[in-house]
Amino acid sequence: MNIIEVHQLSKTFDLHILHDKQITALQHIDMTIREGEIIGLTGRSGSGKSSLMKCLYRTYLATTGEIRYASASGVIDLVKADDHAIIALRRQEMRYCSQFLSVIPRVPAVDVVAEPLLRTEKNKEEARARARTLLEMLGLPSGLWDAYPVTFSGGEQQRVNVARAIIAKPRLLLIDEPTASLDVRTKDVVIGLIRDLKQHGTSVLCISHDEYTLSTLADRRLHLQAGRITPTVTEII
Ligand SMILES: Nc1ncnc2c1ncn2[C@@H]1O[C@H](COP(=O)(O)OP(=O)(O)OP(=O)(O)O)[C@@H](O)[C@H]1O
Ligand SMILES: [Mg+2]
Known part of the structure; x- marks a missing residue:
């Protein structure tokens, strides 16, 4: 179909x-x-x-x-x-993942990634745990998970962007x-x-x-x- x-x-x-x-x-x-x-x-x-x-x-x-x-x-x-x-x-x-991350000010990377789940899932910590697992798989250093992506390099921002796009399995x-x-x-x-x-x-x-x-x-x-x-x-x- x-x-x-x-x-x-x-x-x-x-x-x-x-x-x-x-x-x-x-x-x-x-x-x-x-x-x-x-x-x-x-x-x-x-x-x-x-x-x-x-x-x-x-x-x-x-x-x-x-x-x-x-x-x-x-x-x-x-x-x-x-x-x-x-x-x-x-x-x-539906999820759209643009060429560049549109950075949300003062939101840590883990919440940027978890956001599509945080809106719907009751268990917020489980959503964040899934975000961390994805960021780890994508090789984003753990020291950056709670930092704001605005200062991240192009490749680091792209990992956050991709993780956010796939986390909710659209x-x-x-x-x-x-x-x-x-x-x-x-x-x-x-x-x-x-x-x-x-x-x-x-x-x-x-x-x-x-x-x-x-x-x-x-x-x-x-x-x-x-x-x-x-x-x-x-x-x-
Ligand atoms: N918002 C817009 N206003 C005016 N022109 C636009 C707009 N968006 C795209 N265009 C024009 O439409 C054409 C196609 O642009 P598009 O961004 O879709 O190309 P692309 O294939 O994605 O290129 P790239 O590989 O560089 O990302 C270009 O001539 C571009 O200037
Ligand atoms: Mg393009």
């Missing part, structure tokens, strides 16, 4: 400061994601990968087209759904460059954790420029070229 079916999606941006110049980020996108499938999304910088992911998460509202999402409680069009429905889906079953995981600034050992841990989610039934859309990550993780690849899905990769990325 498909968890996502995208039909003829397009996204244009109106740049008011440039006299209403229009940028077309995505055109005529048709794609599906099956339940439990891991899709690697590739393409040159600026080809529209993050824009497509943000349309699925509804950070960007698609200009035209349809995104049919088979939620736990029925099919919903993520383009037309009202904001309350989107907020509920984000809380319960049904749909949208993950942008999860292994970009990680060493090979940590890359393997991230790949293993995402594979574990797949076993649990999670569907994953993963943007990556990293051939090792793509070849070890993705069941299938989609390639974007200037905002369109191309059937074959004809360019060097």
Whole structure:
């Protein structure tokens, strides 16, 4: 069964400061994601990968087209759904992990990671224990677990970001460059954790420029070229 079916999606941006110049980020996108499938999304910088992911998460509202999402409680069009429905889906079953951690001030790393569970689970210490286990697996030094991620290095912030994205075992995981600034050992841990989610039934859309990550993780690849899905990769990325 498909968890996502995208039909003829397009996204244009109106740049008011440039006299209403229009940028077309995505055109005529048709794609599906099956339940439990891991899709690697590739393409040159600026080809529209993050824009497509943000349309699925509804950070960007698609200009035209349809995104049919088979939620736990029925099919919903993520383009037309009202904001309350989107907020509920984000809380319960969809997770987006951006390229960079948006740091929450004065919240320790362990709580940043545990936050998706702290909202729903009664046992807060159990949620924090799970966060610590993930941070340990990802090799974040224990001295940093209670520190604020604002001062962390790029790779340290990325570990916090990935741990936060996977802790609640979402049904749909949208993950942008999860292994970009990680060493090979940590890359393997991230790949293993995402594979574990797949076993649990999670569907994953993963943007990556990293051939090792793509070849070890993705069941299938989609390639974007200037905002369109191309059937074959004809360019060097
Ligand atoms: N909020 C926005 N406002 C205006 N233009 C945007 C916005 N977001 C993306 N774009 C434009 O859409 C196009 C696609 O950008 P996008 O960020 O999706 O590329 P990408 O494939 O993720 O690139 P990268 O690999 O560098 O992350 C670019 O031309 C970009 O400038
Ligand atoms: Mg991007």
